[in-house]
Amino acid sequence: MRRIRTARAMRVWAEERHAAGDRIGFVPxxxxxxxGHLSLIRAARRSxxxxxxxxxxxxxxxxxxxxxxxxxxxxxQDLGLCRKESVDVIFTPKVAELYxxxxxTTVTVIQLTRRFEGLSxxxxxxxxxxxxxxxxxxxxxxxxxxxxxxxxxxxVVRQLVKDLDLDTTISVCPTVREADGLxxxxxxxxxxxxxxxxxxxxxxxxxxGRALIQQGERSARKVRQAMVRLIRSEPLSRLxxxxxxxxxxxxxxxxxxxxAVLLLAVRIGKIRLIDNMVVTCH
Amino acid sequence: MRRIRTARAMRVWAEERHAAGDRIGFVPxxxxxxxGHLSLIRAARRSxxxxxxxxxxxxxxxxxxxxxxxxxxxxxQDLGLCRKESVDVIFTPKVAELYxxxxxTTVTVIQLTRRFEGLSxxxxxxxxxxxxxxxxxxxxxxxxxxxxxxxxxxxVVRQLVKDLDLDTTISVCPTVREADGLxxxxxxxxxxxxxxxxxxxxxxxxxxGRALIQQGERSARKVRQAMVRLIRSEPLSRLxxxxxxxxxxxxxxxxxxxxAVLLLAVRIGKIRLIDNMVVTCH
Numbered sequence: 001m002r003r004i005r006t007a008r009a010m011r012v013w014a015e016e017r018h019a020a021g022d023r024i025g026f027v028p029x030x031x032x033x034x035x036g037h038l039s040l041i042r043a044a045r046r047s048x049x050x051x052x053x054x055x056x057x058x059x060x061x062x063x064x065x066x067x068x069x070x071x072x073x074x075x076x077q078d079l080g081l082c083r084k085e086s087v088d089v090i091f092t093p094k095v096a097e098l099y100x101x102x103x104x105t106t107v108t109v110i111q112l113t114r115r116f117e118g119l120s121x122x123x124x125x126x127x128x129x130x131x132x133x134x135x136x137x138x139x140x141x142x143x144x145x146x147x148x149x150x151x152x153x154x155x156v157v158r159q160l161v162k163d164l165d166l167d168t169t170i171s172v173c174p175t176v177r178e179a180d181g182l183x184x185x186x187x188x189x190x191x192x193x194x195x196x197x198x199x200x201x202x203x204x205x206x207x208x209g210r211a212l213i214q215q216g217e218r219s220a221r222k223v224r225q226a227m228v229r230l231i232r233s234e235p236l237s238r239l240x241x242x243x244x245x246x247x248x249x250x251x252x253x254x255x256x257x258x259x260a261v262l263l264l265a266v267r268i269g270k271i272r273l274i275d276n277m278v279v280t281c282h
Numbered sequence: 283m284r285r286i287r288t289a290r291a292m293r294v295w296a297e298e299r300h301a302a303g304d305r306i307g308f309v310p311x312x313x314x315x316x317x318g319h320l321s322l323i324r325a326a327r328r329s330x331x332x333x334x335x336x337x338x339x340x341x342x343x344x345x346x347x348x349x350x351x352x353x354x355x356x357x358x359q360d361l362g363l364c365r366k367e368s369v370d371v372i373f374t375p376k377v378a379e380l381y382x383x384x385x386x387t388t389v390t391v392i393q394l395t396r397r398f399e400g401l402s403x404x405x406x407x408x409x410x411x412x413x414x415x416x417x418x419x420x421x422x423x424x425x426x427x428x429x430x431x432x433x434x435x436x437x438v439v440r441q442l443v444k445d446l447d448l449d450t451t452i453s454v455c456p457t458v459r460e461a462d463g464l465x466x467x468x469x470x471x472x473x474x475x476x477x478x479x480x481x482x483x484x485x486x487x488x489x490x491g492r493a494l495i496q497q498g499e500r501s502a503r504k505v506r507q508a509m510v511r512l513i514r515s516e517p518l519s520r521l522x523x524x525x526x527x528x529x530x531x532x533x534x535x536x537x538x539x540x541x542a543v544l545l546l547a548v549r550i551g552k553i554r555l556i557d558n559m560v561v562t563c564h
Contacts, residue, residue, distance in 0.1 A: 007447055104393045105411070105445035110386045129387070130446075137447040163387035164412075165289055165419040 001082060002089045007098070007138045010091050014052075014140040017088075022049035026141030026168075028132065031055040032072040032186035033081050036176040040145040041085045043173050052139050053082050054091040056098065061127030072186050091139065098134055107133045107164070109156045112250060116263055117152050117274070120240055128153055129160050136161070141168050149175040149183045151261060151276040152250060175275070177203065183275045195269045198236035202264050202275040205230040209244070209262045213279045220244040220253040223262070231266055240265035240272065247278050257281050283364060284371045289380070289420045292373050296334075296422040299370075304331035308423030308450075310414065313337040314354035314468035315363050318458040322427040323367045325455050334421050335364050336373040338380065343409030354468050373421065380416055389415045389446070391438045394532060398545055399434050399556070402522055410435055411442050418448050426450050431457040431465045433543060433558040434532060457557070459485065465557045477551045480518035484546050484557040487512040491526070491544045495561045502526040502535035505544070513548055522547035522554065529560050539563050 004010045017024050025048030027040045037053075044051045055078055062068035075092070082090050106126050112118075113125035136144065146154045154172045161168055176184045181203030182196075191199055205227040212223050227242045245252045247259035258281060265274045286292045299306050307330030309322045319335075326333045337360055344350035357374070364372050388408050394400075395407040418426065428436045436454045443450055458466045463485030464478075473481055487509040494505050509524045527534045529541035540563060547556045 011447075011449065102441075103445050104391055105442050106390045106392060107446070108388045108390060110388060112386065134445075134447045137449070160387050163385050163416075164389070165293075165416045167293065167419070 001079075001087050003079070004089055004091050005093060005097065007093065010052075010089070010093075010138050011140075013089055014138070017050040018140065023142040024048060024140060025051045026135070026139050026144040027051070027053045028135050028144065028146075029053060029055055029078075030057045030071065030186070031078050032074045032189075033078045034176075034184045034186065036147050036149065036184040038081065038085060039176050040147060040173050041082070041087060043171060044143070044145050045086060047171075048143055050088045051086070052089045052091060052141065053087050054093075054135055054139070056091075056093055056131070056135075058098075058127055058131045059095060060099070060130055061124050063121055063123060066121070067187075070190075072189060091135075098131065106130050107160060109159050109163070112152070112156050112159055115250060115252075116241060116243060116245075117265070120265060125153070125156050129156060132157050133160065133164065133166070136166050136168050143169045143171055145171045145173055147175060148172050148278075149185065149275065151263065151278075155248075155250060181207070183273075185273060187271050187273065190271050191268060195236055195271065198234050199268045199271075199273060201231055201234040201237050201268075202266055202273055205242070206262050206264060206275060206277040210277050210279045213256055213260065213281060218256045218281070220256050223256065227262065227264065231264070236268055238267040240267060283361075283369050285361070286371055286373050287375060287379065289375065292334075292371075292375075292420050293422075295371055296420070299332040300422065305424040306330060306422060307333045308417070308421050308426040309333070309335045310417050310426065310428075311335060311337055311360075312339045312353065312468070313360050314356050314471075315360045316458075316466045316468065318429050318431065318466040320363065320367060321458050322429060322455050323364070323369060325453060326425070326427050327368060329453075330425055332370045333368070334371045334373060334423065335369050336375075336417055336421070338373075338375055338413070338417075340380075340409055340413045341377060342381070342412055343406050345403055345405060348403070349469075352472075354471060373417075380413065388412050389442060391441050391445070394434070394438050394441055397532060397534075398523060398525060398527075399547070402547060407435070407438050411438060414439050415442065415446065415448070418443070418450050423450050425453055427453045427455055429457060430454050430560075431467065431557065433545065433560075437530075437532060463489070465555075467555060469553050469555065472553050473550060477518055477553065480516050481550045481553075481555060483513055483516040483519050483550075484548055484555055487524070488544050488546060488557060488559040492559050492561045495538055495542065495563060500538045500563070502538050505538065509544065509546065513546070518550055520549040522549060 025044030107129040158170045180200045209223045209227045223244050231239045243263045247261040263276045307326030389411040440452045462482045491505045491509045505526050513521045525545045529543040545558045
């Protein structure tokens with residue numbers, strides 16, 4: 001496994017792989033890798049000849065009051081995990097490599113980012129869209145892999161790839177969960193033991209919402225209320241948002257139909273967690 | 283010469299050229315080609331193996347009160363001119379090809395667009411930056427050619443190419459002028475005969491400003507005032523802005539030093555014209 005720190009060297013690697021006829025699979029990450037990331041890397045390994053992983057804690061996607069400084073870093077361990085997964089190249093640029101002095105360009109996906117995470121975290125998706133555009137232009141992946149856990153992010157990336165004519169296919173891979181349903185997240189490690197227990201409320205609320213829809217409930221308000229009630233029943237939790245939305249456009253439903261996504265953002269103590277489930281109405 | 287209408291076919295062409303080892307030169311235009319455009323095409327022809335020209339009147343870069351509908355179209359003539367210049371491929375996408383329903387992504391260069399054209403034409407440079415990003419991702423040029431006449435635009439494109447890691451070198455080619463100094467522009471054809479005569483005031487004002495600096499004047503205010511006085515002396519003209527700025531950062535000077543750019547935007551009757559000159563202080 002090769003470790004590359006500069007955009008220039010990364011670009012040369014990509015050109016060489018393409019010239020050799022390899023398709024490049026790419027997993028952009030912020031490090032602190034867990035089984036969720038590893039499932040993306042394995043999907044890349046299965047479907048493409050050359051696998052690149054980036055580790056870059058992107059300051060642009062953190063708000064001023066957010067946890068950029070506290071965001072977990074575990075580079076040595078991450079490198080070991082990537083080696084074990086036969087990653088070909090790991091791209092670890094410094095902040096100044098991607099955002100040198102004078103950097104001043106932003107990519108904005110306008111509609112999809114107006115709600116949910118975009119509303120709760122102003123500027124977050126501009127940061128995501130900008131770094132993804134840059135990374136795709138450097139790594140030139142044929143296919144890039146994102147986790148369903150960050151559902152809205154995956155839609156935003158798909159949209160910008162389409163709108164800016166980037167030559168990359170986006171694969172969205174299923175959320176990896178703990179045995180009790182908690183979606184894997186680098187932030188889970190910050191939960192205290194009681195908080196860790198409380199955190200399963202997201203999965204339980206989503207499952208309850210999904211069950212209601214599967215039983216034939218079509219009132220989005222009732223489905224949402226059932227989720228909200230469960231979240232409120234957990235004393236350590238504070239609801240940020242709960243929504244029942246169209247799975248493609250993220251527009252909130254009155255009447256649930258077609259493919260729906262249930263979305264939750266909940267604070268457990270000081271840690272903000274998100275999760276989602278997709279349900280198809282029959 | 284091949285004419286291509288879809289992004290997909292254009293991308294295939296670019297891949298084939300690159301696979302054959304050709305470097306691609308690209309001249310993005312809005313059509314209504316004149317000697318200014320032809321000088322860009324010739325520069326591309328001289329320095330690259332395959333030359334692509336796009337003709338696309340980009341609605342995103344026109345404000346609601348601007349001249350999108352009236353903007354001159356002359357496709358048959360443009361195709362003839364490109365054929366004569368041995369252009370390899372001409373890309374003429376429809377609006378719906380580049381902006382299909384649901385399109386919602388914008389590229390913004392934040393600082394460089396805060397003044398001058400960006401101030402006079404809100405949204406203009408977002409439109410330029412977005413279409414240039416798309417066209418570069420479709421055509422994949424090794425080198426792209428822009429005219430110095432749209433000075434701020436050339437800087438904006440350079441900045442976005444750098445910031446978004448696009449793999450293209452930007453060449454800025456000298457402004458082509460009529461014998462009396464008027465910079466070539468597709469909009470010149472709308473000038474009445476008296477307006478056409480009055481329009482030389484931009485060149486005369488810029489020349490006067492440049493002469494002052496060359497004679498040792500270092501007060502930006504005085505240089506600017508000399509230009510403004512000349513513009514005001516022409517009854518058919520109405521000043522939009524006149525500026526003496528740093529040629530790289532476009533920050534307005536108090537004391538002129540290094541490379542300066544003199545910038546003018548002036549209405550002659552109903553037609554808004556821009557022009558500029560670069561002067562180096564010794």
